Amino acid sequence: MTELNRESVEQALGAWTEPALGMDLITAGAVSDIRLDGDAVAIDLSLGFPAGRYQDTLRGTLEAAVREATGARSVSVSVDWSVGARQVQASLKPMDNVRNIIAVASAKGGVGKSTCAANLALALADEGARVGILDADIYGPSQPRMMGVAGQKPDSPEGKTMFPLENHGVQIMSIGFLIEEDSPMVWRGPMVTQALTQLLNDTRWDALDYLIIDLPPGTGDIQLTLSQKVPVAGAVVVTTPQDIATLDARKGVRMFEKVKVPVLGILENMSLHICSNCGHEEALFGTGGGQQLADDEGVALLGALPLEIGIREQSDQGAPTVTAAPASAAAERFREAARRTAALLSRQDPAGTSRFPNIVVDDD
Template structure:
């Protein structure tokens, strides 16, 4: 169908070093005592992604021989989801406690929570996460792109698929307007890349000024080809930017695509929340777990005085997450920088990786993949143990 378009990672609580040696300073701790501090810290640390501590989900834990005071202590971990930002915060707290640099060497072992086949790409994509909204205009596509960049910053291999056949915006958001995919074998399209993010969109194949006038089955078929006829590289997560709404196309996509879980983007506005509830209901009908809700445009922070204004309402996402028995994954501000970056195909996560906006997206991204593991993976410490009694 598309052959003619081819162009040849919360602040951790660190045990007081005085608990180890009551009469010694941190600089006087022995190697064994430092190992104990690090081990206890990782055991006792609690967050939404680590409700039972970091070591409860790590399949490998090793502290290299403690070097001299001037060199960093290296802690090796194998983890089932990316969380580099959270580990960086823990490392900073350990530095304050041990008076010695601490570094985490993390190897990711992300596994598929749902088995599926996608033709030639069947072994390359581990988990597909749908990012959806009940209505348009809530910033879903912008949020999807920034979450993808955030996951890359956390250490994951990520791709993005634009399922909005009628109004594809991913090419603009990635700064890839007018770019066209090529094909190495004449059968599968090679995804385009932006800052390490692999992407495919109908917007790469048709002119942005041409209206895509397709009936539902044609649109669904086109999307299915975008998914299965793309030569995806090895990906830990493929984010699907779903079209807004809960009509026939959205339902068909949710049923045909092997989605592991979904995330709902909404604003605090009552009208948006009503439609977001419909989105949750749609995924419930097709048996796709909803990991939680992202409240976008949650508030506006005044540049001059720092006053927080809830322009579209307050606590709507929080209340809905409770009523639907899901999680509030995070709240994002109404910020001019996010809008400007979107218009110019940029991202604050790349341009200002240490800024507040980047930290917000990275925290939400960690919450999403953490909950994907905790709620759906058989290796999760939260998975109930089934005991059979004769």
């Protein structure tokens, strides 16, 4: 059996990969202290992503792994976390009251992007983060209905700025609050992009760790405005498994690469249909498309989400799956994808980090 000392504990920690980070906690810099008292070990963790709900699972798994590897009689793990602002585009800086903006995009419509955005926001809030969602789909806003606040209007005390609405523990803003639900937005591109920037900057967001921006499909005016004027820390690209969807999603990934916004990963939606009557599972849209796209583009697969009638019904009723059915397998998949997204974002450079390389002058 390995001798119990600090080195053996560090080796045990280094041999265990944290699923959300995709690396061991030593390499991630998440181990803030290790203390030994005879054959008892105490480990303090400090994570860069929210883990309010996840911490019990993490604590139990890690304690068992260290006990098995070192032979310690008892292992106790404490978990703390804080969300810091991450680097954004070189010409921009993070907003004062929003630490991180995450864009959720799809170059193709109909892949369930807005449903994914809503559930990601709810899952991050469920872990204890302060979260907002901005519905940037000016032509087809869907977040008011999905988040259960359709028909409500935001307060604007001085007629210039607005307080976001709030439901399910998430702050919400959408052009849908300012128009009738069935009114079409017959606007040209410049008006649409101006509306996006006003919705973002004129909303009184309250100390957010994450602002999820639900983008419209495509790679047009809104996406260009986002890259030029909005300080985005990372992007999530939603696709379905079939070739025609991953072909367009690839364009979305490369669009973000061109504008220097890190792609945190691919979220594969509708990966498997589960019959509500018999439970039979069938890959209606094929298999492996999201993983193949992630591998080809060198990014992570954040998760694979099922095609279930309940997910659609819950969103239509204003309580997405993470809120309506928190104990369901689908909700857990959304939470895993959200943790993975936040964890990968925490690995990005902190805001204010220099983008220039160190220059060393050698007299030789």
